Amino acid sequence: MQTYLEPTQESGRALFMRGIAGSVVMLNLLRYRAVADYSATPQLAPPTPITGEAAYRLYMEHTMPHLEKSGGKLLFFGRGGGFLIGPSDERWDAAMLVQQSSLTSFMAFASNAEYLGGMGHRTAALEDSRLLPLEESGW
Template identity: 50%
Template sequence: MTHIAPTESSAAALIARGMDSPATMLNLLKFRDIADYSHAPDLAPARPISGAAAYGIYEAAIAPLLKASGGEVLFAGEGGAWFIGPEAERWDRVLLVRQTSIASFLAFAQDSRAQAAGHHRTAALEDSRLLPLTAA
């Protein structure tokens, strides 16, 4: 089973956490070899591109929206196989994105421009994980 988008129950659970303080979102991303634009064919490039390239299009579109929402990328790095974890599992990219609050994150995610850019993210990803973190 792959995980690309939140479910209604995961969104409700996030809201129920009542996180009013800044939150850091841990993103684990696994890219498709070739981006799949079947859900948004009007956005597909003229020639096939990699999932990583499609994610780059998403990042370029989303960066100003993230900044305007008060968010920032704290870390972006290359993933790989686990040191401790399932040997067959790998993540291509890891991101830590800080948001001023879950409310600002949700407003950012519901912005129509972010949702439009999200089609490139969907095309790019084979699987993902998003874990909201707060300081202990």
């Protein structure tokens, strides 16, 4: 089973080639690990094992000040589950909508060294994820 936790160079290039003007909303779909895996960042690991969901909460606590400082905001965070329309064997534990004023501000946020210092919580937390940049189009 292929998993997706980080963007590729190609997907980053394609995002910028879209030429999104104005704000961008990122739709995040998240599937947590049963137990967080801190093997890549043991220095961030809590003293006792925690769930992937708890590790993601640590990631969000670390992330929110950096997101807000960059001009971004959390629009929605909610629990997921099975699809009403979609594959019956696919589930997402949570969905999140994050707005940034522009792709430039998103990239500044995503490359901020202080923010990146807590990314290990996200990696430990997630079994799989999706990130879909959304551009307002109106009717």
